[in-house]
Amino acid sequence: MIKQFNKEINSDYFDEVYEFKGLWDVTSRCGLKLVHKNDKTVVIATELYAENPGTSVTNYSAQLAGILSHHFNIAPVNLIFIVHDPEAKSKLTFMNEHFYKVDFEWDGTKFNYPKWSQIEKQIVDDLIR
Amino acid sequence: MKFKLIYPKWEKLEGQTIFNLPPHGPVVFAAALPEYVDIEFVDENVDTLTFDDDADFIGISMMLTGQIKRGWQIADEFRKRGKKVIFGGISTMLHAEETMEHADSIFLGEVEGRLEQVFSDFRNNKLQKVYNFMNQHPDINLIGPARRSILKKELYYHKGVRMVDLFHASRGCKYNCYPCAVAYLGGKCFRPRPIDKVVEELATIDNNRLFIVDNSLAQDKKWEMDLFREMIPFKKKWCSHPIEDDDEVLDLAAQAGAWFVYQAVFDTSDYIRDRVKRYHDHGIAVEGTILLGTDDHSEDDIKRLVDFLLEINLDLAEFTVLTPFPHTKAYDDMLRQNRIIDHDWNHYNAGKVVIQPKQMTPEKLQELYHYAWNTFYKEETQTEKMFKLFQQVIMKEIADGTYTRVREDLSRNSFGKQVIRKANN
Numbered sequence: 001m002i003k004q005f006n007k008e009i010n011s012d013y014f015d016e017v018y019e020f021k022g023l024w025d026v027t028s029r030c031g032l033k034l035v036h037k038n039d040k041t042v043v044i045a046t047e048l049y050a051e052n053p054g055t056s057v058t059n060y061s062a063q064l065a066g067i068l069s070h071h072f073n074i075a076p077v078n079l080i081f082i083v084h085d086p087e088a089k090s091k092l093t094f095m096n097e098h099f100y101k102v103d104f105e106w107d108g109t110k111f112n113y114p115k116w117s118q119i120e121k122q123i124v125d126d127l128i129r
Numbered sequence: 130m131k132f133k134l135i136y137p138k139w140e141k142l143e144g145q146t147i148f149n150l151p152p153h154g155p156v157v158f159a160a161a162l163p164e165y166v167d168i169e170f171v172d173e174n175v176d177t178l179t180f181d182d183d184a185d186f187i188g189i190s191m192m193l194t195g196q197i198k199r200g201w202q203i204a205d206e207f208r209k210r211g212k213k214v215i216f217g218g219i220s221t222m223l224h225a226e227e228t229m230e231h232a233d234s235i236f237l238g239e240v241e242g243r244l245e246q247v248f249s250d251f252r253n254n255k256l257q258k259v260y261n262f263m264n265q266h267p268d269i270n271l272i273g274p275a276r277r278s279i280l281k282k283e284l285y286y287h288k289g290v291r292m293v294d295l296f297h298a299s300r301g302c303k304y305n306c307y308p309c310a311v312a313y314l315g316g317k318c319f320r321p322r323p324i325d326k327v328v329e330e331l332a333t334i335d336n337n338r339l340f341i342v343d344n345s346l347a348q349d350k351k352w353e354m355d356l357f358r359e360m361i362p363f364k365k366k367w368c369s370h371p372i373e374d375d376d377e378v379l380d381l382a383a384q385a386g387a388w389f390v391y392q393a394v395f396d397t398s399d400y401i402r403d404r405v406k407r408y409h410d411h412g413i414a415v416e417g418t419i420l421l422g423t424d425d426h427s428e429d430d431i432k433r434l435v436d437f438l439l440e441i442n443l444d445l446a447e448f449t450v451l452t453p454f455p456h457t458k459a460y461d462d463m464l465r466q467n468r469i470i471d472h473d474w475n476h477y478n479a480g481k482v483v484i485q486p487k488q489m490t491p492e493k494l495q496e497l498y499h500y501a502w503n504t505f506y507k508e509e510t511q512t513e514k515m516f517k518l519f520q521q522v523i524m525k526e527i528a529d530g531t532y533t534r535v536r537e538d539l540s541r542n543s544f545g546k547q548v549i550r551k552a553n554n
C-alpha cells in the first residue's frame with residue numbers, strides 16, 4: 001500500500017506515498033502525513049501531480065478522507081483533513097506551495113460536500129507541532 | 130448490424146474564421162469495430178442529423194466539453210425512440226458521471242481490442258452501463274490506421290480547398306500542464322507508436338496536408354528524429370504541437386514537411402523570442418497559443434504580451450481565456466477557491482470567461498480577450514495571415530511536385546454548404 005517516493009517534496013508535510021483507488025478505480029497516489037495530537041488526527045494529503053497516475057486529492061477529497069479514516073481507524077469527528085500543493089519550483093505563482101483545510105459533512109457512513117479554505121503554512125505548523 | 134456514430138456540433142468562437150476539420154476520434158474508433166458492424170458516421174458540424182432511421186445502435190463521440198450538452202440532447206432523442214445509446218471520447222471521460230444519466234452505456238478509455246465485447250454484449254442484450262478501461266492502455270501495436278473512409282470527404286472543403294486530415298503518432302503525455310486534462314485522459318507517460326505503424330498509416334492517407342494531433346512531439350528525441358526521417362519520403366505538409374527545441378530535430382522536421390506549429394507563448398521572455406526565431410530559421414511558421422487570465426496576469430501583463438507577440442512576428446495567434454476543464458489543476462484550484470462563476474458547459478469553449486480572475490473582474494478579462502484578438506489582427510486580419518501561411522505551403526508543394534489544384538466542383542461550397550457571395554456595392 002505504501003511506497004517510497006523519491007521526489008523532493010517538503011518533508012515537513014510528507015512522510016510516505018499512499019496509494020488508493022480513485023475515480024473509476026484508477027490507481028492514484030498522494031503524499032501522506034498523519035499527526036496525532038490530543039484527540040485529533042491531522043491528515044496532510046499532498047498532490048503529487050505528474051507522479052500521480054490517477055485522481056487528484058482535490059477531486060477525491062471526500063472519498064479519500066473516508067478511505068483514510070477507515071484505513072487508519074480515525075473517528076470521522078477527529079479527522080482534520082488538509083490538502084497540500086507542494087512547491088513545484090515554477091516561476092508561476094499558482095504552482096507555489098499552498099495548503100487547504102477541507103471541511104465535510106459526515107452523514108454517519110461517509111463524508112460529503114467538501115468545502116476548501118486556504119490556510120497559511122503557519123496554521124498547518126501549529127496544527128502538527 | 131447498423132451502427133450510427135454521431136459527432137455533435139458545438140458553438141464556434143465568436144468572430145473567428147471557421148474551419149471544420151475531419152474529426153480524429155471517430156475514425157480511430159471506427160478502425161477498432163468488429164467487421165460485422167456497418168457504420169454510418171454523421172458529423173453534425175457539417176452534416177444534417179436525422180433521428181428517425183433504421184440504425185440498430187447509436188454511438189456518440191465527444192471531444193470537447195462544449196459538445197456534451199448537445200450530445201446528451203441527441204441521446205435523449207434517440208432513447209425516446211427506443212434506441213440504445215453509447216458514449217465515448219475525451220469529453221465523455223471528463224464528464225462521465227453526468228453523461229451516464231443520458232446513456233445506456235459509456236465507454237471510458239481507448240478502444241483497440243475492446244469493441245468486440247461491447248458489440249457482442251449489445252447483440253446479446255447485455256450491454257453494460259460502463260466499459261471502464263481508464264488508464265488501462267492497449268498494446269500500442271494494436272493501433273492500426275484510422276478508418277477515414279467513414280468520412281464524407283466533400284464536406285471538409287472550403288471553396289475547393291481540402292482541410293488537413295488529422296493523424297496521431299503517439300498517445301499520452303509526460304507533461305502535466307496547468308490547464309490540460311491530457312495527463313488524466315491518456316496517462317502520464319508518453320506512448321509513441323512504433324515507427325513502422327506510423328509509416329503504414331501515412332501510406333493510407335490520400336491527403337497531402339496533415340495535422341499531427343499528438344500533444345507534444347517533443348517527448349522522446351530519438352523517436353521524434355526517427356519519425357521525421359521516415360516521413361521525409363511522403364512529402365506531406367503538416368502542422369503539429371511543439372517540436373523539440375534542437376537545431377538537428379528542427380532541421381529534420383522541416384525536411385519532413387513541417388508547415389507550422391502550435392506553440393504556447395506564456396510570457397515575454399527571451400526564451401520565447403528565441404524559440405519562435407529558431408522555428409522561423411528552419412522555415413517553420415508558428416501559431417502561438419496564448420492563455421489569458423492566469424493568476425499571474427494583470428491587465429498590463431496581457432497588453433504587454435500582445436505587443437510582444439507582434440514584435441516577435443508570430444505568424445498566427447490563438448487567444449483563449451483560462452477555463453477550468455475537469456481533471457486539471459486549474460479546475461482543482463478554481464474549485465477550492467470558489468472561483469467558478471459559470472457552470473454551463475456550453476460556455477466552456479475557452480472564449481468565454483467562466484471564472485473569477487485573480488487580478489481583475491471577469492468582465493475586464495472578457496474585454497482583454499477581445500482586445501487581444503483585435504489588436505493582434507488589426508493590421509492584417511486572421512484570414513489574411515492564414516492566406517499567407519497557405520501560400521507558403523503551396524509554394525513548398527509546387528517545389529516538390531505535390532501540389533494539387535483546388536476542386537473546381539466544390540469552389541462555391543464551404544463545408545457542404547453553398548457559399549453565399551456578397552455583392553460589392
